[in-house]
Amino acid sequence: xxGVIQSPRHExxxxxxxxxxxxxxxxxxxYLFWYRQTMMRGLELLIYFNNNVPIDDSGxxxxxxxxxxxxASFSTLKIQPSEPRDSAVYFCAxxxxxxxxxxxxxxxxxxxxxxx
Amino acid sequence: xxxxxxxDSQVPVFEEAPxxxxxxYSSSVSVYLFWYVQYPNQGLQLLLKYLSGSTLVESINxxxxxxxxxxxxxxLRKPSVHISDTAEYFCAVRKAxxxxxxxxxxxxxxxxx
Numbered sequence: 001x002x003g004v005i006q007s008p009r010h011e012x013x014x015x016x017x018x019x020x021x022x023x024x025x026x027x028x029x030x031y032l033f034w035y036r037q038t039m040m041r042g043l044e045l046l047i048y049f050n051n052n053v054p055i056d057d058s059g060x061x062x063x064x065x066x067x068x069x070x071x072a073s074f075s076t077l078k079i080q081p082s083e084p085r086d087s088a089v090y091f092c093a094x095x096x097x098x099x100x101x102x103x104x105x106x107x108x109x110x111x112x113x114x115x116x
Numbered sequence: 117x118x119x120x121x122x123x124d125s126q127v128p129v130f131e132e133a134p135x136x137x138x139x140x141y142s143s144s145v146s147v148y149l150f151w152y153v154q155y156p157n158q159g160l161q162l163l164l165k166y167l168s169g170s171t172l173v174e175s176i177n178x179x180x181x182x183x184x185x186x187x188x189x190x191x192l193r194k195p196s197v198h199i200s201d202t203a204e205y206f207c208a209v210r211k212a213x214x215x216x217x218x219x220x221x222x223x224x225x226x227x228x229x
Contacts, residue, residue: 004159031215033217042219042220042221042222043206043219043222045216045217045218048215048216050215055215056216091159091160093160095215103210103215104162104165105162105217106162107152107159107160107161108159109158109159110158110159
């Protein structure tokens with residue numbers, strides 16, 4: 001399997017613009033997670049889905065952030081409007097499902113976002 | 117809620133020397149424990165995990181970690197590091213009955229020749 005695929009790898013945009021980050025989970029995985037990594041706050045879980053349904057979005061920082069999973073093989077994280085403080089590396093991860101050994105999260109390579 | 121503390125933000129070490137990265141956690145329920153490694157400009161890769169059974173777990177590249185319930189620790193060790201072990205290492209916990217990972221702040225290991 002190709003693993004979790006994220007695009008783009010790098011994104012540079014200007015404040016106020018809309019940004020869309022994309023993720024393709026590992027085929028057959030039921031869970032999908034979005035994380036943000038910054039120097040100040042480390043790795044934070046933003047939201048996660050189970051079978052395409054958002055389960056916990058308590059980590060989403062504010063209404064400017066939204067995430068969707070229209071089907072089992074695709075998810076987006078959108079920021080509108082973007083602000084400089086959104087600059088971070090955003091990771092997507094997926095896991096097979098519930099159960100002790102199945103619930104291991106595999107991460108994509110991340111999207112490095114710079115908002116100028 | 118769970119929390120994870122990695123006491124060392126940076127650990128410089130010479131090649132072929134041993135290294136230990138400390139990880140302590142707090143949780144009121146049973147947890148699973150993980151170490152992830154992040155090489156420069158890459159995503160996180162699972163290094164090893166403790167789910168149940170033997171408290172000493174090993175990775176294929178020589179790392180090991182020991183789950184100590186009484187001390188709520190999951191320290192990572194390697195007896196002899198290589199230059200290629202230069203990376204950031206993250207300890208993480210997850211409730212046994214849950215799905216969310218809580219990460220520590222990370223420890224950056226710099227292996228010097």
